[in-house]
Amino acid sequence: MKHAKRRILVAAALAGGLFVGSTAPTQAAGEQVYIITAVETKGESAVAIPDTADGAQFAIDQINKAGGVTIKGKKTKIKYERIPVGSTAALAETAARQIVDKRPTAVYGFISTAHNPGAAPVMKAAGIPTIFANTGATLAIGAASSVGAPNLFRIRPTQSALAAEQFNFMVNQYKKDTGKDLTKIGMICVQGAFGKAGCDVYGFLANQKKITIVRREENSVTATDLSSQVTAICNSGAEAIMSVNFPNPAAAFMNEMVNRGCKLPIVEGASGDIAVMSGAFTPPSGFKLYAAVDCHPAAAAKGTAAKKFADAFTKKYGYPAGYSAGEAYDGMYLLKAAIETAQSTKSADIIKAMKRQKYKGVCYDKYSPVAAATGVTSNILVNKSSMVSYNGKTPTVVSTVVLPK
């Protein structure tokens, strides 16, 4: 009987200990910094690339190695987790619900505009500070069909803003290169909302500037043979090509141009840069490719933070740091800066602090929400985009623009 009592007491003490142990992190959760990235990495789907996941992990490793985030004089290491998100709104919604259940301090990711309709409402309702790494216009508060909210930030410029910059760049660059005004263009647009939106901007601006679109061609997302499109555009009398495409069709298109000696200058978005940096397309001498990218750490000047990041990243992961790696890296430091500015891990404090933090990133020297008088874009982070040209595989930044303007 005596032994039985003792056993009960020991068991109760152990159970109590377990209970205290299991609740301890919850009690301390107010001070724990827990960041989740909502991104896929290589191998998790047919379209997944590792850049964003690696860029975020790289930053987290650095931050934790340096002691972590400083809150009220105490250094706290970041608890970090990555939740893979599929390519559809429904999958993004599932991932968002999974993330919300884990009650993180902040979230970064959702790299596709297709994620927004599924993920944004869930993250909005949860009130967790979330940086969306896509170009969706609907993330802006007050935009048409907006899914935006004060706790949802967008780190990338909209595709329409970028397309307008690309168009204006080509008009100016053509004049600079040839001394003539650009009068005729050909367009290659990937099928779907992405291609249509970009090419519609080109079309609108061409109409404004009295530039004739002599040929508008389309290709599917999975196209690998674009010989018909190249033949049509290169024989159309176009003086330059405006492209909105995905990385592989963009690379296939430009390789096909080279295969038949078509040397028209071409403007592309980030896909053009991915095509070159992945080695799928190497511009030969005299081939004028201009790619618009949010940032290009690998093309940064020597000695800059961006260049140091790019070199260290390549050394660690074995491939060049693209814009999405740089932005994810910045995203982690941006959240660290906001938490340290807030001196709190509470969502409301971090959201306010996002507008006051002074982080200087590898992609841009200061990320700060646009303080538009109307407040329409108050949750949109200022970013800088670069137009990049190539000498072989070597990128050179030829112009930059701060977006939104």
Place this chain on the structure above:
Amino acid sequence: MGFFIENLINALSYGAAITLAAFSFMVPLKATNIVSFAQGDFISLSAFIGAWLITDKGWNWSIAYGATLVIMFGAGVVFERLTHGSLRGRPVDEVIIATLGVAFIIRGFISRWRGANPQSLESPLRGKFFTFAGAAIPYQRLVIIGVTIVVTLVLYYVFQRTAFGLQLRALATDPEVARLHGVRTTRLAIIAFGISSFLCGLTGLLVGSLTSFDIGLGFAIMLGGFCAAIIGGWGSIAGAFVGGLVLALIERLFGAYYFTHFREMLPLVFLFLFIAVRQRGIFRGAESYGRL
């Protein structure tokens, strides 16, 4: 004139590629009555292996191409053992579903191994072209056409004139009778799958080295090959050749002048119309090799 010639060459080379893909369906079909849905991913796999050997391992392109074709033949043998071989006696439908399973495994493997970024496969003819009547004609496209003509003639000869080809056809027509007549059915099936995979390898290397590619390379070619085989007459070598040619001319030549924004849909529209009129394809005599 230049525009017409360029589009004609585009069409012929595209037709050649899908004809090769159609042949890769045809060989195991003749041996086993099995339609393999893994062919598209075998095409992609060969391009990825070639790119890996050249870019990552630094092999000379000719050695890398040869090694890739050998690897692909071996992959075909393993494929037969995993599907047709291990499911012997099971309904044909189950084996076909198994080939689809293998396709997903290959896709997952490539995705894990090489990722989603576009890839480049070196070719000595990349970027080389000549001009004729105002048309820029890439040499690589002529090579694709030439290789396909040679492969067609070889396959035609093998199936019509050699003991191996006749045994394959006998096997497809009636496996039991073929076995009773001493045909070594297992060995034939293994070789047929090996050849089929070899043809996928050839297609992947020829098309992958034209420009750039990603994991979706083989799928579109497989679809084209499938349509070509249906139009030609399921199981007919000559039919696949003609079917591939017809589809390519409709999409790439007719589509260059008319319905340009619906170019990719034109072959499918034609396919529906064609099979409504002539269900068993152009070469009707071939249907005995493909009872599914």
